[in-house]
Amino acid sequence: MIKIVKRDQPSRAIFFFTPVLAIFLTLVAGGLIFFILGFKPFEALKFFFIVPIADKYGFSELLLKATPLCLIAIGLSFCFKSNNWNIGAEGQLTFGAIVSGGVALLFYEQEGFYILPIVILAGAIGGMLYASIPAILKTYFNTNEILVSLMLVYVSKLILDYLVVGPWSNPEGFNFPETRQFSDSAKLPILFEGLRIHAGIFLALAAVVISWFVFYKTYLGFQMKVSGFSLKTARYAGYKGKKMIILVFLISGACAGLAGVGEITGPIGQLHREISPDYGFTAIIVAFLGRLHPVGIIFASLVVAITYLGAETAQIFMQIPKYTGQVFQGMILFFLLASDYLLFFKIKFIGSKK
């Protein structure tokens, strides 16, 4: 007999164990899907999760993909911890990239040490501006932030499209939908010769450290935690709810904007139509998988980044459709949410004897 018993308190050990369980279950289910599609499951999983990161280049690509995921997820964890559902990070990333790209284009024929900091700052400000829209509408007009932030994703991509096709398109670019190349001073330096990993990774690491400090060492972190548990308690304690909503949105917008800066001033060096393979949405999964904990988010961003690389490798070597990556991402979140059941409930196996 199996009996399900409610735990008196959510289990702390299980809290950190379930992400691992979720990844394991995703692998099992993924193998099953590969089998149904007619591939050898173990070979497919190998191409998906091991081959892409087996060499130096692959590892650099992994870090390259994990950087924006980590950065955005850190920002989102501020929102999610305090019960604010910002799901439009993709739009904030895009708008940050637009603003920083615009600034970089202003300096396109100039060199100078001051250019890069301005470009980076512009990206953060762009992301913040864009995130402030759902935040202000939520606080002053009671508007649902989920729908507003999501609608703005579509709008931002159309703005980008308009700019790279129209006014910002490269005059010598034969009508390709892209801007001029930024000058070298506006590009994030590459860390190792021959690899694509760039200095953007330090932005992500800085975000990890700062967020850890804010979450666990400041009064603001404590306020966020309380608001996350119960808005009523937060109100009773006299916290300024509106200010906090706007603040967490600005932080998360800044992080997404910085991720956008990394995408355009890193390996690409120009604005074009598709600057992000939905990093903003995938980062939502990363934030949850990392348990909204800065260190957890580092690990989660590496795991989820593999699904991007694996999808590409599996497509090249086994003709497995590249969308399998997204399927894996969805499954990870499903399994994670499902295994959270174990946080609150114990499964007891009861023998025939009492």
Added chain:
Amino acid sequence: MIIDINFIGLIIASIMASAVPLILASCGELITERSGVLNLGVEGMMIIGAISGFALMTVTGSLIIAVFGAMLAGVLISTIFAFLTQTLITNHVATGLALTIFGIGISAMIGKNFVGIPGKEFPVFFEGLKDTIPLLGPILFGHSIVFYFAFALPFVTSYFLKKTKIGLIVRAVGDSPESASNQGINVKLVRYACILYGGAMSGLAGAYLSMIYTPQWIENMTGGRGWIALALVVFSTWNPIKILIGAMIFGGLTIIQFHMQAIGVRIPVQFLTALPYIVTIIVLVVISRDSRKIRLSTPSSLGKSFHKDN
């Protein structure tokens, strides 16, 4: 300039046609939300419906199997959501997002083999009557069965919620699951049923897109309609008849793009494409500003998990 009155009729008919998927998905989601469940996976269920319908039509050649298959696919995928949120008591928002991400991935995976295949002609009714009445002819006649179903659905939904016993139970479960449960109603069962129904309607909305509206499979072809459908439910303040109005406004915005371009209005095409999304935001702001009204019409337990300790 003389404008042909039948041309106006045709424009209105095309606006109605583009409103169909929004009406279907919104009415489905409205029932789900009325039972207290917020399913953000509409976009995912819709796209699954779109590919399932198109794939089944191509493989089996039967339109009936395809339409019902798409609804069944919507039901199946929403079962995952129902199981997670109701049985395993997961967070509605996160689970819905996972459903959308998963659905878009799965649909693209299945759809890989169906890109570029032409669709089939879907039968329409009363084609011959189109020219008999000026203006109203093109509006009333020459549409598919799904079209007529969609425009009847808000009225049926309204009747169901207001006048039938099951409708009352659904509302009771959404407004006060505790008292409903005390009355002997199986809250989880009702919510399961409402979620699956929402899945079926989203699936049908998707099938309409890939089989009737633009009969072909294009990746990501729902293009955010699932999210607009969600916004429409808020816009309607959970009243099915108002969904009809909202869907017509958004259908109109979609159609206006084409006509503006056709008459050569010099507005960047991206701005016109962005219009429905921007208007959605503006409409949400206007509707939600009155927080008292929203609080009164929102199902009280919307998005909150219900678990009965035994």
